Amino acid sequence: MAETIALTRLAVLGSPIKHSLSPAIHQYFAQQAGLVLRYDAIEVDDDHLSREVQRLADEGALGCNITSPHKQQAFALANRASERATIAQAANTLIFESGSRWKAENTDGTGLINDLVENLGLTLKGRTICLLGSGGAAAGVLYDLLAQQPSRIMICNRSPGRAEALALRFRAFGTVETCTLESLSRQGSFDLIINATSAGHRGTDPVLVTGLFADDSLCYDLSYGPAHAALSGWCTAHKVRCIDGLGMLVEQAAESFRLWTGFTPQTNAVLAALRAEQFQARGNLPITSPASSNSG
Numbered sequence: 633m634a635e636t637i638a639l640t641r642l643a644v645l646g647s648p649i650k651h652s653l654s655p656a657i658h659q660y661f662a663q664q665a666g667l668v669l670r671y672d673a674i675e676v677d678d679d680h681l682s683r684e685v686q687r688l689a690d691e692g693a694l695g696c697n698i699t700s701p702h703k704q705q706a707f708a709l710a711n712r713a714s715e716r717a718t719i720a721q722a723a724n725t726l727i728f729e730s731g732s733r734w735k736a737e738n739t740d741g742t743g744l745i746n747d748l749v750e751n752l753g754l755t756l757k758g759r760t761i762c763l764l765g766s767g768g769a770a771a772g773v774l775y776d777l778l779a780q781q782p783s784r785i786m787i788c789n790r791s792p793g794r795a796e797a798l799a800l801r802f803r804a805f806g807t808v809e810t811c812t813l814e815s816l817s818r819q820g821s822f823d824l825i826i827n828a829t830s831a832g833h834r835g836t837d838p839v840l841v842t843g844l845f846a847d848d849s850l851c852y853d854l855s856y857g858p859a860h861a862a863l864s865g866w867c868t869a870h871k872v873r874c875i876d877g878l879g880m881l882v883e884q885a886a887e888s889f890r891l892w893t894g895f896t897p898q899t900n901a902v903l904a905a906l907r908a909e910q911f912q913a914r915g916n917l918p919i920t921s922p923a924s925s926n927s928g
């Protein structure tokens with residue numbers, strides 16, 4: 633009698649979702665774990681998020697990833713939440729504990745720290761950090777940044793009220809200063825400048841000033857792919873070392889996969905494969921990759 637192989641179900645929900653790399657990343661992880669995975673990318677608007685999540689839960693999925701613009705709504709849908717998701721008031725991961733009991737998690741902060749510390753070898757303790765932006769991604773990474781005990785975190789946002797509200801929400805976890813775009817140039821330089829704005833999706837950089845950067849400062853852009861181009865161009869022109877957020881994307885996905893399945897993926901090979909695919913897509917040398925047919 634033929635053996636039946638169990639199908640693991642997962643998905644990512646958001647809008648727009650067509651270009652999501654999550655299906656490809658999770659297929660790499662599933663291959664490492666020896667799982668047969670169906671991971672769907674589901675386009676969904678605000679009004680239908682709850683219905684689509686319920687459908688996945690009813691169909692036996694382990695959970696789902698949630699991406700922009702639904703992270704706050706996903707948090708509200710869950711019955712319980714981790715401390716990270718609670719303080720961020722946003723979930724990028726739902727874990728289906730049963731068909732009707734869902735736990736909200738946020739793995740963006742773990743993803744960022746794993747990329748900065750494990751992959752790039754940075755030490756954040758005692759360092760100064762400037763965080764640009766105050767949206768869902770900034771809220772998602774602040775808890776883990778504070779846990780690294782930097783000497784200073786400054787949040788700067790186009791709408792100053794949002795930066796102040798974010799700093800207030802995190803005050804139990806450490807001191808967070810805020811400044812306006814206008815006063816950014818008077819704050820001195822930082823060891824690490826993190827771009828958590830969505831400016832790159834409109835082809836612009838988030839208005840940087842050269843005084844933010846000392847000779848050994850690093851600019852880390854949460855955006856990747858075409859959305860990273862404007863900031864990357866600014867940094868190249870101003871001789872600033874700049875890294876995109878592809879490593880964070882893979883690391884936050886790995887943490888979600890671990891929470892759902894108990895398996896910890898090896899991320900280095902997956903990141904290398906994605907970078908090779910990007911290289912190939914730009915019209916360079918052909919490469920082979922185990923999940924290229926699943927690329928999102």
Ligand code: NDP
Nearest residue numbers: 765766767768769790791828829830831854855877880881
């Ligand atoms: P949100 O829409 O929640 O927030 C957007 C933020 O960007 C707000 O603070 C907004 O300011 C600011 N902003 C938008 N346009 C500009 C501009 N032209 N100049 C200055 N600031 C601007 O988005 P998210 O927080 O969810 O995502 C932010 C970025 O992070 C996106 O590029 C996303 O792709 C990326 N991301 C990457 C991840 C990864 O794993 N690498 C994970 C999660 C997100 P205001 O408040 O004034 O509107």
